Amino acid sequence: MVAAVRTVLGDIAPGELGVCDSHDHLFLRSPVLPGQELDDPLSAAERLRAFHALGGRAVVQWTPHGMGRGADALAALSRATGTHVVAATGLHQAVHYPPELLDRIKDDLAALFVAELTEGIGATGVRAGLIKVAGAFHTLDAHARLTMTAAAGAHHRTGAPIAVHLELGTAALDVLELLCGELGVPPHRVILGHLGRSPDGVVQREAARAGAFLAFDGPSRANHATDWRLPEELAELAGAGFTGQLLLGGDTTVPETPGMPYLLRRLRPRLEEVLGAEAVETVLVANPARAFAFEAPVAGGPSRGA
Template identity: 95%
Template sequence: MVAAVRTVLGDIAPGELGVCDAHDHLFLRSPMLPGQELDDRESAAERLRAFRALGGRAVVQWTPHGMGRGADALAELSRTTGAHVVAATGLHQAAHYPPELLDRIRDDLAALFVAELTEGIGTTGVRAGLIKVAGAFHTLDAHARLTMTAAAGAHHRTGAPIAVHLELGTAALDVLELLCGELGVPPHRVILGHLGRSPDGAVQREAARAGAFLAFDGPSRANHATDWRLPEELAELAGAGFTGQLLLGGDTTVPETPGMPHLLRRLRPRLEGVLGAEVMETVLVANPARAFAFEAPGA
């Protein structure tokens, strides 16, 4: 199997991905965010067009199964805007789902994830390109262990990358101990999200030394207290030799999030002033091409 990134329009060579928003949402619905749904197709198209106008080429949507990921709209949005879009399978924390949904699917999660990666999401024909799971605050609860075990099983069968929501940026090392230590997922197949929400440099460096990709995503109202630390965090990691493992995303979770355009219009030039254009090219282009590529199972 030749390495490829699985977009909603089909597999592409990793080098075709281009400037990538490595963690975002075009569509999202959760009982934890009542009245703040991302469910408008034209709004999603406007954000994609604005991102493309600023030089963006690809968006990786981390919205997993059962959270209104808009699979029936993603292919058309990709075609009409010219942006590559990667969709997700997987499950978020239990609080984001009605109990009856979890009761219906929990016994065969790995098979569900594999089906959405290889056959398609529902009847849309759109195949997922990554597996999204989530930890708990400073720990891994039973639901996290269940979903991560299923994600590892699906990874071993498909070679798909695994993206992890770290609750408030915590439990990164617990995640790696489970996924990579106990379940045998290669560390470079794991993408740790939200690390900037708990700006602990020692933990970030240890996760980087383990070999995982580190995703820094935002800004948003919820994380404004730590977002401003981003330039110094990335500078420290790059200076320690981990440039090749850094990713950036907008993480649009509610309509008011600055999101995709902000990533390139405001954040990129600020970071280029600190890190240099060459490092930012690596972070926005080369690293996503490796992080989101499928590998032959067992590679």
């Protein structure tokens, strides 16, 4: 299997991805965000066009199974806007789902993830390009362990990358201990999201030393205060030799989030002043091309959770 990024229109060479928003949402629905659904294809198209006009060429949507990810609209949006879109399988925290849904699928999660990665999401024909899972606040609860075990099984069968929501940026090392230490997922196949929400440089550097990708996402979130710390955090990681493991994303989760255009219009030039244009280009282009590429499954590799 030649390394490829799996977009909603099919597999592409990693070098074709271009400037990438490594964590965002075009569609999203959750009972914990009532009245704040992202469910309008016209709005999604407008955001994609604005991002494309600023030089953006790819968006990775982390919306997983059962959260209104709009799989039936993603291919048309990608074609209409000229923007690569990567969709996700996986599961978020249990709070985002009706208990009856989780009861129905929990025993076959790995098979569900594999099917959505290899065959398609429902009847759409759109295949997922990554597996999204989530930790809890400073810990991994039973649901997180269940979904991460299934994600590891699906990874070993497909070579798909695993993206992890860290609740308020916490439990990064617990995630790596489980996915990589216990379940045999190579660290460079793991993308840790929301690290900027817990500005612990020691943990960030330890996660980077382990080999994971570090995603700094959700800029200008009023309740997370991530923006003012971001240049310093990235500069410290780059200075320690980890530029090649950094990713940036808009993480649009409610309609008023500035999201993907803000990433390039405001955040990029600000970071270029601190890191330099070449380093920011690496973070936006070269790193996503490696982070989101499928790799050939290892023959005889771990199959726990499959």
